[in-house]
Amino acid sequence: MAARYWVGGAATWDGTALLKWALTSGGVGGQAVPTSSDTVFFDAASGANTVTIGSGTSICSTLTMTGFTGTLAFGTNSITCAGSGTGVFTGATTHSVTGTPLINITGTGTLTLLPASVTEANSISFTINNAASNAIGVSGSVKNLTFAGTYTGNLTNGTRTLYGNLTLKSGMTLSAGASITTFASTNATVRTITTNGNTLDFPITFNGIGGSWQLQDALTVGTSRNISLTNGSFDTNTKSLTCGTFNFSNANTKTLTLGTSTVTITGGTSTSGFLGSSSGTTYDVANSTIVFTTTGSTIFVGGAGGTSGTLYGTITMSGLGGTLYLGNSTSGTTLARCTTLNNTVSPCTITNSCTNAFTVTNFNVNGTAGNLVVLNSNTPATARTITKASGTTDVDYLNIQDSTATGGTWNAYGSTNSGNNTGWNFLTRNNGNFLMFF
Amino acid sequence: MQIIFENSYNSIVFRDALNLPDDHTFTDAELEAMKQTRFENWVKAITQPPPNYKRGEDGEVLHDEDGNPIPAE
Numbered sequence: 001m002a003a004r005y006w007v008g009g010a011a012t013w014d015g016t017a018l019l020k021w022a023l024t025s026g027g028v029g030g031q032a033v034p035t036s037s038d039t040v041f042f043d044a045a046s047g048a049n050t051v052t053i054g055s056g057t058s059i060c061s062t063l064t065m066t067g068f069t070g071t072l073a074f075g076t077n078s079i080t081c082a083g084s085g086t087g088v089f090t091g092a093t094t095h096s097v098t099g100t101p102l103i104n105i106t107g108t109g110t111l112t113l114l115p116a117s118v119t120e121a122n123s124i125s126f127t128i129n130n131a132a133s134n135a136i137g138v139s140g141s142v143k144n145l146t147f148a149g150t151y152t153g154n155l156t157n158g159t160r161t162l163y164g165n166l167t168l169k170s171g172m173t174l175s176a177g178a179s180i181t182t183f184a185s186t187n188a189t190v191r192t193i194t195t196n197g198n199t200l201d202f203p204i205t206f207n208g209i210g211g212s213w214q215l216q217d218a219l220t221v222g223t224s225r226n227i228s229l230t231n232g233s234f235d236t237n238t239k240s241l242t243c244g245t246f247n248f249s250n251a252n253t254k255t256l257t258l259g260t261s262t263v264t265i266t267g268g269t270s271t272s273g274f275l276g277s278s279s280g281t282t283y284d285v286a287n288s289t290i291v292f293t294t295t296g297s298t299i300f301v302g303g304a305g306g307t308s309g310t311l312y313g314t315i316t317m318s319g320l321g322g323t324l325y326l327g328n329s330t331s332g333t334t335l336a337r338c339t340t341l342n343n344t345v346s347p348c349t350i351t352n353s354c355t356n357a358f359t360v361t362n363f364n365v366n367g368t369a370g371n372l373v374v375l376n377s378n379t380p381a382t383a384r385t386i387t388k389a390s391g392t393t394d395v396d397y398l399n400i401q402d403s404t405a406t407g408g409t410w411n412a413y414g415s416t417n418s419g420n421n422t423g424w425n426f427l428t429r430n431n432g433n434f435l436m437f438f
Numbered sequence: 439m440q441i442i443f444e445n446s447y448n449s450i451v452f453r454d455a456l457n458l459p460d461d462h463t464f465t466d467a468e469l470e471a472m473k474q475t476r477f478e479n480w481v482k483a484i485t486q487p488p489p490n491y492k493r494g495e496d497g498e499v500l501h502d503e504d505g506n507p508i509p510a511e
Contacts, residue, residue: 170472178509194457197476199483203506216440218454220480224489226506238442240453242483247506262451267489269499272507291450296488318448322488344449 001061004034006046013079014054034060036082042068042095053077053099063103065092065116074099084109084133089126091116091140097124101143106130112137120163120186128153141184147172157202163187167194176201176222185211185232192216201225204243208232209253215239223266223294229254236261245272249301251280258288260313265290268298270325276303276310286339289314292324299325299353302336309337309359317343317350317365325378327353341365349374352384352403359387363410367397372416377402383420400424441469445477452480 006013007029008020019029026045034040040060042051044067052073061083074097081088084107093116101124105113108130115124118141125144128136133153138145144164147155151169157177161184168174181200185191185208194216201222206213211232219236221227221243229248233255241258244267248256254277265274274290281303290312292298298319302310315338317324327336336354342364343350350365350373352358363386367373375398377384385404392409401418411425441456454476456469464472490510492500500508 196457197454197472197479199479216455216457218452218476218480220483222489223483223486224491224507224509226504228504228506238453239455240451240480242480244489245506247504249505262453264450264484266484266486267507269491269501269507271499272501272505275505289451293450293484294488316450318450 001037001039002031003041004031004038004060005041005043006051008049008051009047010049010051012052012054013058015057033057036080037061039064039083041066042070042072044069046070053079061107062088062090064090065095066090068092068095071096071098072101073097074101076100078102078104080104080106082106084111086112087114088112090114091118091124093118093122095122097122101125102127104129105136108133110134110136112139113142115140115142117141117161120184123163125164162191163208165192165194167192168196168198170196170198172198174198174200174202178203180205182207183211183213183232184208185213188212190214190235193219195219204228205230206232206234215241218242225267226272229256233257235259236263240264242266244268245275245298247272247275248281248303249275249277251277253280255282255284257284259284260287260289262289262291265292265294265298267294268292268296270297270323271299271328273298273325274300274302275328276301278304281310283310285313286311287313289316291316291318292322294319295322297323297325299328300336301328302338312338314338314340314342317348318345319348320345321347323349323351325351325353326358327355327378343373346371346373346397349376351376351378352386353378354384357385357387357406361388363388363393363395365398366395367399367415369397369414372397372399374399374401375403376400376418381420383422396429400426443473445473447477447481447484450484452477454480 004021007022021031039062049070058079088111105128123143127146129149135154137156139158141161146167147169152171154173157175159179161182180203182205190212199220205228207230209231214235215237218240223244226245227243231252235257242264337359340362346367383402383404387406390408394411396413398415402420405423444453491507
């Protein structure tokens, strides 16, 4: 292994040595062209020159760009780094790139990529295409991050920014951790996320003004992790989205496209879960399904839109013994709306926190004998309204308290009237007939 | 090529896709096995117990500046 410092000025990194390479920084050129065993450096002494990447000949063990103020002109070519260890690639914020910058990582040992916090324009794509690498760490900013070929190693958790696509490989693993991966493209070209069956057990943020991201397959994020949509457009592309919590409660300009996707919220608290925004969001959610599976507390805040809140398709409570707050339990949400509200488990609790009303077309919430579903208010003794346009709603085995039902007829069979209810008919089924109690 | 598939658990729909090269050589049985593995991993994800979050002295879950709960780890 030998060091190779670029001293070739404005020239092409290709198979010809000439006087391009030195053994030391700013040294005398004339050394051999780097091989896959050599460590290559572009630094301040390399000058503010444009170095063109040749076709298939730019190979090294490791590549360090610290202090370089010039430009790497990739065109449609790429660099191959075949080494391992810390800093197989060490980037810098001082230099520029042009073309479609791509570095292929082919080392087989544990390695880290340190691309620095570069701008979107100067970000480089990395393709990890090696055989059974042990572990790879990527921290800093990259364009596309692609795991391909025979890679079956582990991507360690780290704070990283992706301006391009993320493509994971089936059979690889990803470490859990609290460091955030941020998708930060500001380019209108759709960036894709392909997980290939991997669970991402770390937080994810979409935050790029004008950026656009689309799932290519299901995205599953760990049950204690959050997905944030801060800026840009996020499209689930009809695929399933599963995460601990989903938060887009900000006023920034953004678009949420769920189409017919099912979003499964597996975590949350009484103030977090599926947390929409009061302004700034364009929605395509009317045919979506939002499912809550936690056995603890979680929350649905759909966000503002229309005259009665943003219309969602189906909201489902599937967390046995859990509590689903419709609206923010602390501040109170004025309104929320969905076509169908239902549950798949009992007992559970649905707590209406809408200070105006929760609007629904189909109220299909039911308990079972001995396992009543609680329908109540987030503020005891303060009734919350649930409303529909018209028609008769028949439910079974609820325990209702502090609830005002309006629009149409609301019949609760085999249910408990725990007080402060208005608009509910508490009835008993009797061989196809019913008895009415006033 | 993309093979979109769908399954459900406890009435919750899981919709995923296999993204494969057009010239892939997987057999039908291998493709079905991949689909099943994806589905089973997703079922594990949605049936995990509630996450453990950091809590204050009063027992309330602590949130970060964006309002997200902070995992306990």
